[in-house]
Amino acid sequence: DAGVTQSPTHLIKTRGQQVTLRCSPKSGHDTVSWYQQALGQGPQFIFQYYEEEERQRGNFPDRFSGHQFPNYSSELNVNALLLGDSALYLCASSLGQTETQYFGPGTRLLVL
């Protein structure tokens, strides 16, 4: 039974570019949440997807957008990258609104 998977593991981009990160939830899970973790800090909630819709959103600008597919996998898109977007991006899945979330290994994004 595969856990949460994310791709790619590492990514280097330059300022102004766009990036797409991907997440496949744990088998049987239908809800995906995305978090940004800057170096030395705790993760910050970006948004959550359920039934292919954005259900909740944290304090992130519109440059951050997402999508959920019918198979429950999800993408996180970031446009017009800034140096400050360099971080570890974590995906977490859960079954509906159950409390425990399972995290993937993350994608480390470096913006130069």
Added chain:
Amino acid sequence: SQQGEEDPQALSIQEGENATMNCSYKTSINNLQWYRQNSGRGLVHLILIRSNEREKHSGRLRVTLDTSKKSSSLLITASRAADTASYFCATGHAGNMLTFGGGTRLMVKP
């Protein structure tokens, strides 16, 4: 912005000793959860305590929650070198959104 504050920010102990980490938060919560993170990788869920619970145990872990003081503590007993990691508390809110603290970096020396 982060909801919680962990204390201490860093902790270094010898193998076999107990490690205690504290977490304070600001708003009402549905639950409080503790996660472990090794070397900047993914988070591993350790334990969840609901807002109407006061104490919970799981193996060598003991978590307490005081909603009147808006604080929680995580105790790891008989620590091992493999417990070396960063530990985060996260408050659970409506819709299953988690708000994390800044974490405690634990070093267990063999």
